[in-house]
Amino acid sequence: MADAAQRLQGLFTQLLGAPPPVRVRAWDGSQAGPPGAPTLVVRNRRALRRxxxxxxxxxxxRAWVAGDLDIEGDLYTTLDLLAGDIWERGEDARTLTQALRDPEVRAAVRGLVRLAGPPLPPAPPPEEARSPRPHLHTKRSDRRAISHHYDVGNDFYEIVLGPSMVYSCAYWKSPDGPDTTLEQAQHDKLELVCRKLGLTPGQRLLDVGCGWGSMAIHAAREHGVSVVGVTLSQEQAAYxxxxxxxxxxTDxxxxxxxxxRDVRDGPYDAISSIGMAEHVGADRYxxxxxxxxxxxKPGGRLLNHQIARRPQRDETTYEVDPFINSYVFPGGELQPVGVTVTQLERAGFxxxxxxxxxxxxxxxxxxxVTRLEADWKRAVQLTGPGRARVWRLYMAACAVAFERNRIGVNQVLAVRASESGESGMPLRARTWN
Incomplete structure (x- = not known):
């Protein structure tokens, strides 16, 4: 067979109702699709079976993580094309059940089955988390989920994050950050959090989900506070x-x-929660x-830095992203920012x-992603090719999602007002800018 790509192109067009916007190269060397477009490389029939x-x-x-699929060309452009022109349109226009009522679609599926070979389900790549469904966010299950994501080696995270070792959104001074290093932008984010919290020497700060200690060190060194940082990751804590x-x-x-949930030595003057609340779960929020x-303490402030998803018209149909849940953040859940604000206020904030x-x-x-790609061979040596491919896909796809306003990230500043209603907040907002 020397026409697998042409057959795939035709079958995908039948399934999706329009030609794929990317070029396809199949395992037999054949190619099809728009010239000059990014190329989806289908390395073997196993990719089709997946x-x-x-x-x-x-x-x-699964096909990407296992190396059965690859992309040649700009990764961000390809992901944007696939997400915008194929998968979103396909999900909006027709569900799988509806699609299978179409004789042409059924014929295309039968064609894929013949092209894929013996229809045995390939085993998932070993990087896939084996977590129970649903994820109940018990202390034990949360500890296991955190270990899956964070205990992959501090050396690997040093490659991706750089010297700042901050694993959350940086704060850039200009739209494209041409004159700002990643380290400076992360420093500016930590300083922004400290200023929003109004930290002063002698105060006590609780850093929930402290990661590799960057926020704790910045707050203690630059603002003279005492810090307790908590994490569920043994590797993070040691680092x-x-x-x-x-x-x-250390003092x-x-x-x-x-x-x-086990911290009992309050009260604190301030709490920072940076990129941690995504792990809490909607039912536990x-x-x-x-x-x-x-x-x-009364008058104490919380800075909750959290990724948010866009609300749906029918929230009862919302499902956790299967790739993120299986390979990146098992049990992670995103909520609209309005839900976060409501829950914080329901708790008294x-x-x-x-x-x-x-x-x-x-x-x-x-x-x-640039840092990971620049040191790709070492990243693969440290974590294996599958895990490195997970991180490259996840970070690039998320970059596109943020750019296209499919997801967002927000810093929510909340205060525990005193019984008399005093907040301790300045009269003018945004004094930290």
Whole structure:
């Protein structure tokens, strides 16, 4: 067979109702599709079997992680084309059940089955998380999920994140950040958080989901506060403790391997939660907010930095992203920012400021992908090719999602007002800018 690409192009056109916007190169060397367009490389028939057994995003993800599929050309452009011109249109226009009522679609599926070979379901790549459904966000399951994502080796994260070791959206001074390094942008983000919290020497800060200790070190060194940082990752905690010792800040920073639900030594003057609340789960979010509220002094502030999804017209149909849930953040859930604000206020907080920094995350993710690609061989040596491919796809796809306003990220500043209603907040908003 020397026409697999042409057959695939025709079958995809039947299935999707329009020609794919990318070029296809098949395992037999044949090519088809628009000249000059990015190329989707189908390395073997197993890729088709993965799509047949798990139609949609999870099948594509498995094929990518296993190396059965690849992309030649600009990765961001290809992902944008696939997401915008094929998968979103296909999901909006027709469900799989509706599509299979079409004789042409059924014929295309039969054609794919013949082209794919023996219809045995390939085993998922070993990088796929084996988590129970639904994810109940118990302390044990959350600890396992955090370990899946973060305990892949600090050396690997050093490649991606750089010296700042901050794994959340940076804060860029200009639209494209041409004169700003990633390290400077992450420093500016940490400083922004500290200023929003109004930190002053002698205060106590709780850093929930402290990662590799960057926020704790910045707050203690630059603002003179005492910090307790909590994480569920053993590797993060060991790394953070060494950094704290190297900075000579062991008298002001304590790093714990501890669930936020087990922190009992409040009250604190301020709490930072940066890129952690996505792991909490929708059903547990009010509990999360209430726990943090109880840990604050009257007048204490919370800075909740969190990714948000766009609300749907019918929220009952919302499903967790299968690729992210299986390969990146098992049990992770995104909520609209309005839901986050409502839950914080239900817990007793007064929300004082909401700032969207969506475009900043797209810039950050592109820098991370650039760093990963620049040291690709070493990244593969440290984590294996499958895990490295997971991170490259996840970060590039998220960059496109932020750019296209499919997801956002927000800093929500909330305060625990006193019984008499005093917030301790300045009269003029945004004094930190």
């Amino acid at each position: 799509l047949l057994w798990k139609p949609g995003e999870l099948g594509l993800a 953070a403790r060494k950094r704290v010792a190297d900075e000579g800040l 002001r920073i304590e790093i714990r391997v501890q669930d936020y 009010l509990e999360y907010a209430a726990d943090l509220y109880d840990l604050l 007064e929300v004082r400021d909401v700032e969207s920094i969506r475009e900043h995350y797209a810039l950050t993710l592109r820098r991370w």
